[in-house]
Each structure stands twice: as structure tokens, then as C-alpha cells.
Amino acid sequence: MKNLLIFALFLTISFTCVAQAEVSVITHPSNGNSLSKADITAIFLGKKKTFPDGSSAVALVLNDATTDEFNTKLLGKSSSQLKSYWSKLVFTGKANPPKPVSPATMLELIKGNPNMIGFIDSSSVSDGVSVAGQF
Amino acid sequence: MKKTIFAAGLLAASPLIAHATDYSVKGFGSLIGGLTTDQNEFRPHVKYGGGKYDESFSLDAESHFGVQFRADITDKLYANVQVITRGAYNWRPELPWAYIGYNFNDNIQLKAGRLKAPFYLYSDYQDVGYALPWISPPRNAYMVPIDAIDGVNVIGNFSRGQFEHVIEAWVGHIDDTQNKYEAQALGTEIDAFGFSYATTYNDWLMVRYTYNEGDVDLYSDDIDTIHSTLIAIGAPNEMIANTTSEEVRGSFSGLALKAEFDKLTIIAELNQLEWHTNIFPHQKRGYISAIYQVTEKFTPYLTLMKNNDSAGDLQPSGNPALDAELAAGFGASDTTAWAIGGRYELMPNVALKAEYQSQSSDAYHIEDVSDTVRVAVDFVF
Numbered sequence: 001m002k003n004l005l006i007f008a009l010f011l012t013i014s015f016t017c018v019a020q021a022e023v024s025v026i027t028h029p030s031n032g033n034s035l036s037k038a039d040i041t042a043i044f045l046g047k048k049k050t051f052p053d054g055s056s057a058v059a060l061v062l063n064d065a066t067t068d069e070f071n072t073k074l075l076g077k078s079s080s081q082l083k084s085y086w087s088k089l090v091f092t093g094k095a096n097p098p099k100p101v102s103p104a105t106m107l108e109l110i111k112g113n114p115n116m117i118g119f120i121d122s123s124s125v126s127d128g129v130s131v132a133g134q135f
Numbered sequence: 136m137k138k139t140i141f142a143a144g145l146l147a148a149s150p151l152i153a154h155a156t157d158y159s160v161k162g163f164g165s166l167i168g169g170l171t172t173d174q175n176e177f178r179p180h181v182k183y184g185g186g187k188y189d190e191s192f193s194l195d196a197e198s199h200f201g202v203q204f205r206a207d208i209t210d211k212l213y214a215n216v217q218v219i220t221r222g223a224y225n226w227r228p229e230l231p232w233a234y235i236g237y238n239f240n241d242n243i244q245l246k247a248g249r250l251k252a253p254f255y256l257y258s259d260y261q262d263v264g265y266a267l268p269w270i271s272p273p274r275n276a277y278m279v280p281i282d283a284i285d286g287v288n289v290i291g292n293f294s295r296g297q298f299e300h301v302i303e304a305w306v307g308h309i310d311d312t313q314n315k316y317e318a319q320a321l322g323t324e325i326d327a328f329g330f331s332y333a334t335t336y337n338d339w340l341m342v343r344y345t346y347n348e349g350d351v352d353l354y355s356d357d358i359d360t361i362h363s364t365l366i367a368i369g370a371p372n373e374m375i376a377n378t379t380s381e382e383v384r385g386s387f388s389g390l391a392l393k394a395e396f397d398k399l400t401i402i403a404e405l406n407q408l409e410w411h412t413n414i415f416p417h418q419k420r421g422y423i424s425a426i427y428q429v430t431e432k433f434t435p436y437l438t439l440m441k442n443n444d445s446a447g448d449l450q451p452s453g454n455p456a457l458d459a460e461l462a463a464g465f466g467a468s469d470t471t472a473w474a475i476g477g478r479y480e481l482m483p484n485v486a487l488k489a490e491y492q493s494q495s496s497d498a499y500h501i502e503d504v505s506d507t508v509r510v511a512v513d514f515v516f
Contacts, residue, residue: 048241049210056210078431080480087266087515090161091203092259093215093232093246 022122023070026106026129028114035117035132041074043117045085046095051117059098060106060118067100070119073135157207162516164200165264167271168192169509177494177507180274182281186223188507195222197271197509199262203232211238219262231262231283244290252282253303253331253345256391256404264513268400268436268478270488273422275440275472276406279387281311281323297337304330309349322354329387343391353380361414361461370452377414377448384411398428414465416444435477442470442496468498476509486513 025040027033033051042048043057051057061067071082086097101109106118111128122134170192171177177188179197186196199221207213217232234248251258257272264270286307293300309325327349335341362378389406405421424438446467452458476490488511495504 049238050241079483080431080486083483083515084266087163087263088260090515091163091201091217091263091266093203093205093213093217093234093236096159096161096205096207 021066021069022134023066023073023119024122024125024134025074025117025119025132026110026125027117027132028110028112029128029130030114031117031130031132033132037074037133037135040117040133044070044075044098046089046097049095056115058113058116060109060116061098061100062106062118062120063100063102066103066119066121070135159205159207160202161205162200162202163263163265163514165198165262165270165511165513166194167197167264167509167511168194169196169507172506172508173504175503175505177492177505179271179507180223181278186221188509198222201231201262212236213238229283242291242293245287246290247287248285250284250286250288250305250307252279252284252305252307252309252327252329252347253288254279254282254329254347254387255345255389255406256343256393256402258282263515264488264511265484265486265515267513268402268426268434269424269438269474269476270490270509270511273404273424273438273440273474275442275470276389276404276420276422278406278408278418278420281309281325283311284309284327299335299338301333302330303332304328324352324354325349333391339395341391341393343389343393345389346386347388348384348386350382351385353383355380364457365452368452368454368457370454371450373448374450374452377412377450379413383413383415385409385413385415386411400426400428402426410447412448414449414461415447416465416467417447419443419445432480433477435475438474438476440470440472440474440494442468444468444470463498466498468496470494470496470498481512484515487511488513 031051033053039048039052044059049057061070068079071077071079075082077085089095090097103120103124106120107126107129110116110118125131169188171188171190174190179186179188188196199219201217201219203215203217205213205215213236215232215234215236216230219229219231220226230249231251232249234246234250236244236246238244255261255272255277257267260266261272261277284305284307286305288303288305290301290303306328309323309327311323327347329345329347331343331345333341333343358378358380362375362380365375365378385408387406387408389404391404394401401423403421403423408418410417420442422438422440424436426434426436428434444467447465449461449465472492472494474490474492476488479487481487490509493506495502
């Protein structure tokens with residue numbers, strides 16, 4: 001019985017770990033802005049189109065499950081809530097949602113453009129990008 | 136202003152200026168069907184005169200589809216054109232939005248072209264069913280028959296502490312003369328202006344106020360006939376003046392509230408349409424809706440609606456038969472309704488909805504009841 005409990009506990013912990021992989025928000029290394037969680041949220045929800053220093057900010061999202069993770073942890077919205085949120089902005093011409101790209105493209109684009117901001121699974125962070133925050 | 140709309144359309148559609156311009160095409164639609172469960176007809180919206188439900192199932196009354204073209208010309212300048220086609224208008228295309236927008240910064244935006252007047256809480260995206268908890272906003276309170284303006288608007292937004300403020304001001308011309316040809320609709324040309332102000336506290340409580348005013352020129356055979364009849368029978372001058380078709384001053388104001396709790400959202404609007412020295416009734420209409428998220432996919436709602444329309448400047452004309460007719464057409468009326476419905480997330484971009492609505496009205500001592508069942512598929516792409 002005790003073993004079973006430990007096993008169940010182990011399962012729970014490992015499951016929790018899988019479900020809560022860490023997400024790193026990444027920018028170009030020359031981007032000197034220090035970004036709060038509120039700044040990041042505002043940029044990814046289309047409320048702000050600039051970094052705190054005034055330079056333009058272009059957000060990118062991933063085309064894999066990391067995006068759901070990011071949406072829940074940072075934006076506090078499920079995918080259908082977010083879809084509904086964006087359809088309000090899109091069909092009133094206020095803003096378009098960030099473009100989804102693959103993890104490899106994400107790293108390439110962030111490395112090449114100081115105006116871009118994205119995120120990636122923390123285990124995939126590579127040289128040439130700087131981490132603005134981990135969530 | 137027509138030129139601006141044309142220019143906006145050209146910019147959005149032309150592939151010749153594609154250099155750094157970023158294009159996007161997105162769409163939405165709502166396939167809505169319904170019928171009344173009694174012998175009465177139900178008109179879901181004053182705006183779409185031809186759209187109505189009766190005892191046989193109809194998909195034409197409210198179904199509509201839209202496509203939007205957007206061109207980001209620079210990071211500040213963009214053009215946006217939306218085309219909608221509705222069953223209620225025999226699928227004839229309309230342009231609810233066709234404008235050029237300029238974002239001065241994150242706080243101030245300017246738009247010029249074909250825009251929507253910010254009359255209601257859901258003015259901007261009332262056609263995008265997918266973005267709404269209901270099949271349509273409670274349209275008893277969406278009583279202005281027209282809201283497409285050709286003009287300019289400025290939106291400012293700023294935050295202070297826990298408060299987020301949004302101010303929108305507009306001025307423009309409304310030309311609805313094409314509706315002259317629609318069944319039972321009347322043509323109007325309006326020069327108008329208005330503003331709205333909304334403040335949100337801590338992302339959960341929002342209060343919004345709007346005021347709009349305009350001079351309306353009417354093209355209505357009915358009004359013209361009443362006007363000439365009053366002159367012919369020698370009615371008091373004031374009554375004759377109250378049936379003029381030119382520069383009729385009207386105002387629309389609205390107060391809205393939205394409170395978002397953990398799973399529960401409460402939305403209420405109270406809107407008022409008033410006429411200065413005219414026989415048109417004053418309309419005071421509102422609703423309150425409670426929307427509850429049972430699971431991530433299922434959100435039922437309950438809505439209560441009330442219309443309290445009082446008579447305008449109707450005075451005795453000296454002819455009792457005519458007075459009775461005017462009171463029937465322009466007098467006070469009361470309508471109450473309730474609706475129960477829900478939204479189900481079928482896929483990440485498709486929602487299913489169903490609603491039962493029961494409405495009873497009392498106009499000129501004639502009671503009228505209609506019960507309507509509607510189902511909808513809303514999607515975005």
C-alpha cells in the first residue's frame with residue numbers, strides 16, 4: 001500500500017512536471033529593455049506595440065503546445081478564450097494576432113531582429129537570444 | 136468620403152504595392168436558424184427589416200458571413216476593409232468597415248472612412264458571433280436602425296493605476312438612402328457626432344457611457360403623408376412642425392456595465408433614443424445578462440430584456456380618427472422578454488449556440504407574445 005502511494009505521488013509529481021514545462025520569453029541580445037510580466041502580457045495581447053524604450057515590438061508565437069502553456073501561464077486565457085479575444089480585435093481592425101512559427105524559425109527570427117519578441121521551451125534556449133523572463 | 140472608402144479598398148486589395156506591406160485576409164460567419172413556436176412573427180433586429188422568423192424554420196433571417204482584408208502599409212498606417220453578406224438583405228454585400236487607420240502611438244489612433252458608430256457595448260463586433268457569448272447581443276436595446284458612418288474617429292486609451300480608460304470621439308455622415316428600397320424601411324441622411332468613454336477597474340469591472348447626437352433628414356412616404364394630411368385638416372402649427380422630415384434632431388445615449396467574476400459574467404446595457412419636437416416615440420431599452428462558465432467548453436446564459444417606449448410630441452390634431460391612428464403608430468409601448476441559451480466550444484474556432492426567447496409586448500393596448508427558438512454555428516478563420 002505504501003509503495004502504491006509513493007508510486008502515485010511519483011506519478012503526480014512527474015505529471016505535474018510534464019504539464020508545467022518552463023517557458024522562456026526571448027528577445028534579441030541587443031534589446032536592453034527590462035520587461036515585467038505586465039509588459040510581456042500587454043505586447044502578446046496586442047495592447048502595446050512598443051517596448052518600454054519606445055522601439056516597435058513584434059510578437060511571435062509557436063505552432064506547438066508550448067503556446068498553450070504560455071497562454072495559460074502568462075495571459076491567463078484558454079485557447080478558445082484567446083481566439084475569442086483576438087476575433088474582437090481582428091474584426092474591428094484593431095490588431096492582428098502574433099504569427100505562429102516553428103521553434104527553429106522562432107530562434108532564427110529572434111536572433112536576426114531586435115524588434116521581435118517570442119518564447120520557447122526553456123530547454124531549447126540557444127546562444128544568440130537573450131532570456132527576458134522565465135515562467 | 137466615398138473617395139476615402141474607395142482608396143481604402145484599393146489599398147487593401149491591390150497587390151501592386153506589396154513591397155513592405157503586410158496583408159491579411161480573415162473571415163467569420165454565423166449560420167443561424169430558427170422558428171417561432173407560436174403563430175406570431177419575430178423580427179430579431181430593427182436594422183434588418185426583411186429578416187424575420189415565423190413558424191417554418193428559416194436560415195435567412197440572421198445568417199451572415201464576413202471577410203476582412205487588412206494591409207499594414209507601415210507600422211503605423213493600415214487599411215482595413217470588411218465585406219458582409221446577410222440573408223436578411225438577400226445576401227447583397229455591405230461594407231460595414233472600410234477605412235484607413237493611423238496609430239500615432241500605443242495610446243492614440245485615428246481612423247477615416249466607413250466606420251461603425253460606437254452606440255453600443257458590442258457595436259464594433261456585434262456581427263462576429265464567435266466573439267460573443269450569445270447568438271446576437273440582446274438587440275431590443277440595439278434600436279438605432281443604422282450605425283454605418285462615413286467620417287473620422289479618434290480613440291485614446293491610457294491607464295492610471297488599476298484603471299484603464301478608453302475614449303472614442305467621432306464625427307460623420309450617415310447615408311442610409313439605399314434602404315428606401317427595402318421593405319418597411321425608411322431612408323435617412325444624418326449629420327452626427329458622438330463619443331464614448333469606458334473605464335475598466337482591475338480587469339474585472341467595466342463601466343461605459345456614450346452620447347451621440349444628429350440631425351436626421353427622413354425619406355418616408357408615411358411621414359410625408361401624415362405631414363400633408365395635418366396641413367390639409369388645419370391641425371395646430373406645432374403638430375404640423377412635429378411631423379417635418381428635415382433636420383429632425385435626435386440623440387442616443389447609453390450606459391453599460393460589465394463585471395467579470397471567476398466563472399460568472401454580468402453584462403447590462405441601458406440605452407435611450409430621444410427625439411426633439413417630433414412625434415417619434417422616445418425609446419428607453421435595456422437588458423441584463425448573466426453568463427456562467429460551467430466547464431471550459433460550456434457557458435449557458437440567462438438574459439432579461441425590457442423596452443419602455445413613451446410617446447413623443449403627439450398632440451391632438453383636431454381629427455379623432457387621425458389621432459387614434461397616430462397613437463397606434465407612434466404611441467407608447469412596453470415589451471419584456473427573457474432568453475435562456477448557451478455556447479459550446481466545438482473546435483478551437485467553431486462555437487455552437489442555442490437560445491429560447493419569449494417576448495411579450497403591449498403596444499396601444501394590444502398584447503403580443505412571441506416565442507422563438509434559434510440555433511447557431513459561429514466560426515472564424
